[in-house]
Amino acid sequence: MTQRNPSQISDTAAASNSDDFITRVELTWVAKKIEHWIRFGRPSCEQLLHRSRKVVGFTPDTIFAFVRWASNDYGTIISRIDIVRAVGRAEVFQTLPFVRPGGEILLRIDGWPKVERVLHLIDAIEVMKLNPVDVAPDYWRHVHNRLTANQEPRAYTIEQHRAWLLRRRTQP
Template structure:
C-alpha cells in the first residue's frame, strides 16, 4: 500500500501547552522526531485520538475523537490533527464530555476487548449519549460479539 493511501495522525507533546496522542489504535507506521511525530493508518482502521491545548490561563481545548480511516475516495470529515481526515464516530469536547468518554473507554478496556475492534455503530450510539450529556449505555461483550459475527457474515 502506498503512503498516499494512509491517514496521518499528528502526535505532539509540549509541556503545559499541548498534548496530542493516541488513546488506542494500531498504526502501521510511526515517525517520531523529538516531541512530535506522525502515526499512519491504512483504510478501515479505528483509532482514539486525544488533543489537549492550554495557555497561561489553563485548558483552552480538550477533545477525544474516535474515527475510522477511509478508503481513497471515501467520505471523510476534517478532524484537527488528522490528514486528510477520517470518518468521525465519536467526538467529545470539553472536560465533562471527555471525562465521560474516558470513563466509558475504561469500561471497554476492563472487558479485555480492544477499543479499535468495537463496532462503529456502537461508537456512534455512545457519541449521541455523550452529546446529550448522558452516560453511554453499558458496554456489553455479548453485543460486541454479535456485531463482530454480523461483520464476518456481511463480508
C-alpha cells in the same frame, strides 16, 4: 544523468499510491501546554519529526482515538477526543485538525467532563479484556449521540460485541 529501470519507476509509483491509503495523524507533546496523543489504535507506521512531534499512520478501516488537550497561562483552552475510522482513497471523509486527509468521525466530544467520561468508557471496555479498536463502530456513534444530548450512554457488553463480530463476518 542516471537512467532508472522501468521496474524501479513503477515500484516508486506503487509506493506513493499505497501512501494514499494511509491516514496520518500528527502528534505533539509539550508537557502542560499541548498534548495530542492516540488513546487507542493500531498504527501501521510512525515517523519521528522532532523530540516532541511525530506522525503515525493508520490503514483503511482502522479505528483510533485521538485526544487533543492544550492550555495557556489561564488554564485549559481545548479538551477533545475524536474516535475515527481511517478511510480508503475512494471513500468520503470528514476533515479533522492534525488528521490527513481525514476520516469517518464516529465520536467527537469536547469539554473535559465529557472527554473524561469517554476515557472511562474506554477503560471499562479494556477491563472486559477487549481492545477498543475492535468495538462496534455503532457503539462509538451511540456514545457520541448520548453525551451530545447530555444523557448517559449504555455500557458496551460482551453480548453486543459478539453480535458485532458475527455481523462483521457476514458483511462483504
